[in-house]
Amino acid sequence: MAVSPRVRAAVSALPGYLPGRPAPSGPGGASYKISSNENPYPPLPAVLEVVQRAAAELNRYPDMGSADLVHALAEHLDVPAARVVPGTGSVGVLGAVLQAVCEAGDEVVFAWRSFEAYPIVVGLSGATPVPVPLDGAGRHDLGAMADAITERTRLVLVCTPNNPTGPVVGAQELEAFLARVPRDVLVVVDEAYLEFVRDPTAVDGLAVHRAHPNVMVLRTFSKAYGLAGLRVGYAVAHEPVADALRRAAVPFGVSGIAQLAAVASLQQADALMERVDAIVDERERVASELARQGWRIPRSEANFVYLPVGSSTPDLVAACSDAGLSVRGYGSDGVRATVGDVPADDVLLEVCGAFLQRWSPDRVG
Template sequence: MTSPTSPRVRAAVTALPGYVPGRPAPVGPGGASFKISSNENPYPPLPAVLEVVQRAAAQLNRYPDMSSADLVGALAEHLDVPAARVVPGTGSVGVLGSLLQAVCETGDEVVFAWRSFEAYPIVVGLSGATPVPVPLDGAGRHDLDAMAGAITERTRLVLVCTPNNPTGPVVGAQELEAFLARVPRDVLVVVDEAYLEFVRDPQAADGLAAHRAHPNVMVLRTFSKAYGLAGLRVGYAVAHEPVAEALRRTAVPFGVSGIAQLAAVASLEQSEALLERVDAIVDERERVVAELTRQGWRLPRSEANFVFLPVGSSTGALVAACAGAGLSVRGYGDDGVRATVGDVAADDVLLEVCGAFLPTWSPDRVG
């Protein structure tokens, strides 16, 4: 028998799609260069948060508090939930990875909308479970009826991303409740609210309210977007105690750095000032959407800090047009282009590019 010529890697790993990060910004005419491909907050950390981070840097030789006790306490108070239900992690995707390790085994299934967050099929595949993607509807929204119909006796987890990344629409509160009524009690429903703070739709679902009402619902949130801490990798789950304890058992030890914990606590203390910035981003989103609509674009209704341009097979062409103007945007196969909003100068360039691109492409294929 022939011996392998190199160490073996799991077949499931080699078959996984790779996560594609947002590309660095190209340089366009006149030196214009904007990265609007990663949904980052355009504002730097507030001075009070920076001060905490700078002081904490002197303790880099020490391990962080593995329990994240101060952060857990601050979140429990901020959200009005028991501390035992709060589990921080290395961004919401890090928490999701731990969750899948705790809940799923080979042969299990995980249902989610598609297209949705690009990491979903990757972390599901790593757990050994089988991804069950369910197409979005024609408006870029979750088709919850179809998702409920996709649940089988092998389903262990359902992911509901609201607002949906990359298209932007929210799941409504009433439709989420109707969906939960169809989900078996032993199937965990994860409401991923990474962009929650940007939502202004009064009919939108409230993940925490659903969590309080249903023992099989948990919530994922992050400090990366609205709170502007993407570089520190800190998010959290709110889960009922049995699931929360499983998350603590499967988490990477000392995964959330001391700097990240302190910055997150300081950010919660500065919530009012930070959310004023979020309001400014939402105002800018509405300006961009209004202008794109005036140009003739028909867009999914975004409640996040980005817009999605559903240009189908012309995705690559629009990405290239943006790059030529100094914009790095995110293309999604033959589905469309996502562009972060919030930086007025970048948004003005995006609007100029989109206004020039649309006449070269059939408007009746938009949306």
Template sequence: MVDAVPRLRAALSALPAYRPGRAPSGGGGPAFKLSSNENPYPPLPSVLGVLADADRLVNRYPDMFATGLVHRIAARHGVAAEQVVCGTGSVGVLGQVVQATCEAGDEVVFAWRSFEAYPIVVGVSGATAVRVPLAPDGRHDLDAMVAAVTERTRLVLVCSPNNPTGPAVHREEMLDLLRRVPRDVVVVLDEAYAEFVRDPAAVEGPPLLEQHPNLVVLRTFSKAYGLAALRVGYALATPVVADALRATAVPFGVSGPAQAAALASLDAEDELLERVGDLVTERDRVRAALRGVGWEVPEPQGNFVWLALGDRTEEFVAACEAVGVTVRGFPGEGARCSIGEPEANDLLVRTAGGFAP
């Protein structure tokens, strides 16, 4: 007798697999991981001290609604506490947004290439991903995204700065998109790298919330705050949308240590943002050096740079590994290279010089 096969959702077979950035293999020489957009700095000593204290309470459930953190985030952005929803990183909160807005037959519009989790979280909901090609300079083509909106569209995702290409969406073009998208369609502005932005024309999501009740802003503590392993992010939204996100949350999703570390990081924000400033300076140095060896790099506003390598992507990834550096390759398209230690960045630039167009 043949054992019965468990009946699973057919949609799962069509989901793309999320591929995390590879860790460096080492091999006795230098080994640097520039493949995951991580902050190369460890948490501040004050944050590590709070984590040590929080670890003593791991036998207890955390505050399910992250009440203390929610109020601190609300004060930081000048919104009401009921407009803040915490979750397991910005991608976890995005999953809550999709579950709250989409079901089978609905459509979600986003730029492509953009954050590779987008088609996964959309597909899990049963909705259809509508991918709109980026402009040649790696920027969102917002006119084309608006044109892709139909009566089946429930959600539009805007990633600024765009992961993996780097440019930020400008404020005026975002306002134009919000004016043209139907008010009953939720627009998500994913600002996972907001703290790294230096483009004066770039959009900043929180000030737009009052006038645009269909807007949801996503932020995270993973990048600038260096808490990637703890998985804590948040959404800012109107109270009615925030209530819907809380309804789709996994109970106790944000751990006690994660809440404590995020609060401690906000206490030390000035010191942390000095580190962000150092990374921005290093990012700009790397871009200038890449231009010096023949590359046209899209304007980077996150903690990474993009090299449009096309068919040479996998060869470049292998060449980087040979000198002890891992980068994030997208075969046939290009490589996203995180900003890390200066020694790692110098190895990256030297290797990229041999692949310049």
């Protein structure tokens, strides 16, 4: 019998990350991928020009410290440069956080359902994931999360707006939560969808970071800035944690093209935020129409809506697929659909309206 190299049992037990499926072909050839929360707009011309020029130097290693990007982010966010740590998307930075903070036997508390990568990166670190169910409105139950903290807890993840359900964590409720968190436990505020938030009561991760030495912020250029294909995100952490992240990071992790594109995007922030405003307006249109149809969905402050259809999740995914839509199904919990592409949203609304005619509303709220 052939003997294979052994892999860690913890790795074999990990759930696989499932990317958004490619769009199927629907009636008349209609095909829309709204499963990955991608920005529907192409890169701005100024950003694309920078990327094209940088392609001529692919034979060179990038600046390992991402100095220009760190400087631009520090200026943009009004934080010390020593606190800014770029990485390969916010999930890449999170992986470095886990490597820097957690060991086997440590615990990481997070809401569930939330970002699918959380249990994966926690498991890879050797730590034990401690998922805490969301409340009935798809929101973090911070009281229950505080109750779940033990002497073994090293890290708490707070995703706001929450992916995949959409609600934000309020500023006051997070402060009350932090009052219960031991000071040696790191709290990561994951704000991947920050730019789409319009709720005035929502937490401002940077403000909380400034006030609490054990709070760090994760952000990304993938969503609002439309650089998902270049994989660049960053952390804002107090110096001891930021230094540990730099030590744990993969060398040369952020490509030179990604660094230049991110800096150019910050310089084009006003034009990019006009696009974000248009996506937010479209989100409100979609949410209002779903409510008119009879749907009861969580209040989303991101670039997606979440349909809590429970055991009917595969049926709604199939109905969308038949119409040429690729959406994200979550087991027997619900369906997430990216908004912002008006023709795709119109098809989604048509499918959802027909779905309610076949399944009773008490099964979809």
